[in-house]
Amino acid sequence: xxxxxxxxxxxxxxxxxxxxxxxxxxxxxxxxxxxxxxxxxxxxxxxxxxxxxxxxxxxxxxxxxxxxxxxxxxxxxxxxxxxxxxxxxxxxxxxxxxxxxxxxxxxxxxxxxxxxxxxxxxxxxxxxxxxxxxxxxxxxxxxxxxxxxxxxxxxxxxxxxxxxxxxxxxxxxxxxxxxxxxxxxxxxxxxxxxxxxxxxxxxxxxxxxxxxxxxxxxxxxxxxxxxxxxxxxxxxxxxxxxxxxxxxxxxxxxxxxxxxxxxxxxxxxxxxxxxxxxxxxxxxxxxxxxxxxxxxxxxxxxxxxxxxxxxxxxxxxx
Amino acid sequence: xxxxxxxxxxxxxxxxxxxxxxxxxxxxxxxxxxxxxxxxxxxxxxxxxxxxxxxxxxxxxxxxxxxxxxxxxxxxxxxxxxxxxxxxxxxxxxxxxxxxxxxxxxxxxxxxxxxxxxxxxxxxxxxxxxxxxxxxxxxxxxxxxxxxxxxxxxxxxxxxxxxxxxxxxxxxxxxxxxxxxxxxxxxxxxxxxxxxxxxxxxxxxxxxxxxxxxxxxxxxxxxxxxxxxxxxxxxxxxxxxxxxxxxxxxxxxxxxxxxxxxxxxxxxxxxxxxxxxxxxxxxxxxxxxxxxxxxxxxxxxxxxxxxxxxxxxxxxxx
Numbered sequence: 001x002x003x004x005x006x007x008x009x010x011x012x013x014x015x016x017x018x019x020x021x022x023x024x025x026x027x028x029x030x031x032x033x034x035x036x037x038x039x040x041x042x043x044x045x046x047x048x049x050x051x052x053x054x055x056x057x058x059x060x061x062x063x064x065x066x067x068x069x070x071x072x073x074x075x076x077x078x079x080x081x082x083x084x085x086x087x088x089x090x091x092x093x094x095x096x097x098x099x100x101x102x103x104x105x106x107x108x109x110x111x112x113x114x115x116x117x118x119x120x121x122x123x124x125x126x127x128x129x130x131x132x133x134x135x136x137x138x139x140x141x142x143x144x145x146x147x148x149x150x151x152x153x154x155x156x157x158x159x160x161x162x163x164x165x166x167x168x169x170x171x172x173x174x175x176x177x178x179x180x181x182x183x184x185x186x187x188x189x190x191x192x193x194x195x196x197x198x199x200x201x202x203x204x205x206x207x208x209x210x211x212x213x214x215x216x217x218x219x220x221x222x223x224x225x226x227x228x229x230x231x232x233x234x235x236x237x238x239x240x241x242x243x244x245x246x247x248x249x250x251x252x253x254x255x256x257x258x259x260x261x262x263x264x265x266x267x268x269x270x271x272x273x274x275x276x277x278x279x280x281x282x283x284x285x286x287x288x289x290x291x292x293x294x295x296x297x298x299x300x301x302x303x304x305x306x307x308x309x310x311x312x313x314x315x316x317x318x
Numbered sequence: 319x320x321x322x323x324x325x326x327x328x329x330x331x332x333x334x335x336x337x338x339x340x341x342x343x344x345x346x347x348x349x350x351x352x353x354x355x356x357x358x359x360x361x362x363x364x365x366x367x368x369x370x371x372x373x374x375x376x377x378x379x380x381x382x383x384x385x386x387x388x389x390x391x392x393x394x395x396x397x398x399x400x401x402x403x404x405x406x407x408x409x410x411x412x413x414x415x416x417x418x419x420x421x422x423x424x425x426x427x428x429x430x431x432x433x434x435x436x437x438x439x440x441x442x443x444x445x446x447x448x449x450x451x452x453x454x455x456x457x458x459x460x461x462x463x464x465x466x467x468x469x470x471x472x473x474x475x476x477x478x479x480x481x482x483x484x485x486x487x488x489x490x491x492x493x494x495x496x497x498x499x500x501x502x503x504x505x506x507x508x509x510x511x512x513x514x515x516x517x518x519x520x521x522x523x524x525x526x527x528x529x530x531x532x533x534x535x536x537x538x539x540x541x542x543x544x545x546x547x548x549x550x551x552x553x554x555x556x557x558x559x560x561x562x563x564x565x566x567x568x569x570x571x572x573x574x575x576x577x578x579x580x581x582x583x584x585x586x587x588x589x590x591x592x593x594x595x596x597x598x599x600x601x602x603x604x605x606x607x608x609x610x611x612x613x614x615x616x617x618x619x620x621x622x623x624x625x626x627x628x629x630x631x632x633x634x635x636x
């Protein structure tokens with residue numbers, strides 16, 4: 001009963017084998033934008049063969065793939081993933097099904113992660129919850145009545161692309177003022193660089209010496225030790241994120257909000273200001289009714305989500 | 319098989335009797351804020367007795383009540399409706415059930431209206447749709463899988479209180495930058511008055527002579543005939559509304575958005591710019607997949623929603 005789970009991202013892919021109720025093996029494949037696009041796919045296939053061999057599994061029962069959208073889930077194709085240039089119209093499930101001689105399923109990575117938390121994590125037994133992934137971009141998943149809700153065209157839960165500032169900064173989606181353009185890892189780093197450039201060069205903090213190397217992780221670290229500029233950028237970012245979470249709460253009235261993804265690794269440094277913003281800026285009965293917690297699966301939420309996706313699709317197929 | 323439907327609002331209440339598949343009688347009760355709060359309730363009870371008598375119905379089978387929130391739906395009480403001062407903790411369903419000797423059900427007026435469109439209107443046979451009511455305030459209803467979705471605390475679909483401008487104007491809910499604070503009937507009138515006051519007195523349009531009498535309806539009328547200031551305020555308002563609709567589409571990926579309420583009476587003057595904003599500012603697959611239409615029940619959406627609520631609750635009780 002082994003399942004191959006694959007979490008494809010714009011900077012890395014995690015490939016894992018789930019068997020006997022546990023993630024038996026996993027490995028990481030880095031993305032190198034300087035190489036031809038399909039090298040990344042081949043490296044992922046290699047890694048999958050390797051983890052299966054290491055786990056002593058000749059053929060998986062099924063394959064689950066989480067990947068950044070937009071996707072054509074029903075046909076198992078990438079449609080136009082901005083973070084995976086050269087992958088447009090790539091028939092991912094067909095490629096994996098043929099390679100591993102098993103049914104393969106594809107879904108948005110944040111939808112898969114929500115399924116992971118529903119099946120194995122903080123969402124077990126919860127009727128209505130939402131999942132936010134906050135990493136390079138911002139994605140989401142919605143669980144209603146204990147099952148995933150995908151909307152009428154499989155594109156629900158684009159939390160990162162709802163607008164919180166009507167004339168805000170440009171977003172990767174082509175619009176502006178989206179939550180992602182203000183609170184994603186990439187946007188936190190961009191806003192930090194912009195804040196540095198507003199200062200005269202002798203007033204700049206030491207973390208700004210290598211401006212190109214500024215990341216959200218660095219800003220979180222500097223904010224944690226109290227550096228004033230990083231603290232301001234981080235606090236503003238968490239207010240934006242809190243407003244985004246508040247908006248989803250006002251629309252869906254979930255009993256639980258789970259937040260995962262790279263930026264969520266900041267822990268209390270993220271959760272405390274997000275909870276504070278939600279508490280201050282959401283109508284009383286909605287705010288009183290909701291808990292905001294980290295993904296219980298931590299770093300494995302993506303790959304376990306891909307596993308949960310395969311399990312869920314196999315169940316639905318029956 | 320007669321149903322008494324009651325749509326209670328902050329300026330008027332519509333009371334109707336539904337029997338033999340049609341709204342047989344209806345009447346309107348105006349709200350007079352200068353009278354004691356319970357006079358309004360007594361006038362509604364009187365009107366209900368009158369329409370039942372006129373329809374020749376001694377006892378209704380059931381009573382449905384739509385009312386502005388927040389409500390305690392399960393206990394049939396108004397909790398704290400900002401537009402109904404003095405009604406806090408009023409046990410509405412108990413009062414109506416006793417008076418008419420029939421089970422009575424209470425829900426948020428926008429939820430009831432969504433049920434009305436699902437049962438009798440533009441939402442018939444639609445799996446996933448959302449309903450916006452745009453009148454004095456802005457409310458909403460969500461239908462998922464062909465049934466109403468209320469969230470984990472009966473407070474889902476507070477579309478009017480999600481934020482589209484993080485530091486926007488104050489809202490009736492106590493926060494700021496909510497969709498309602500920018501695009502509701504009350505906010506359109508307020509923003510029009512503010513726009514007038516920015517002009518020197520000899521540059522003001524004639525509709526501004528009686529500033530206190532400015533309403534969203536007047537602004538729509540003046541915009542329709544091309545008066546420049548009203549046109550600008552109206553266009554900005556419809557952009558705000560379009561952003562709010564776009565946000566709900568990004569989160570829920572519905573196949574249909576139905577818009578009702580007083581402001582929606584402007585017709586194409588509202589629907590055209592809202593559709594344009596949604597088209598321009600929503601990710602392609604989400605925007606391509608959705609239709610935006612007026613409430614098919616028009617002015618009767620509230621009272622027919624109350625009727626549909628009673629029908630739905632009776633069905634669920636079985």
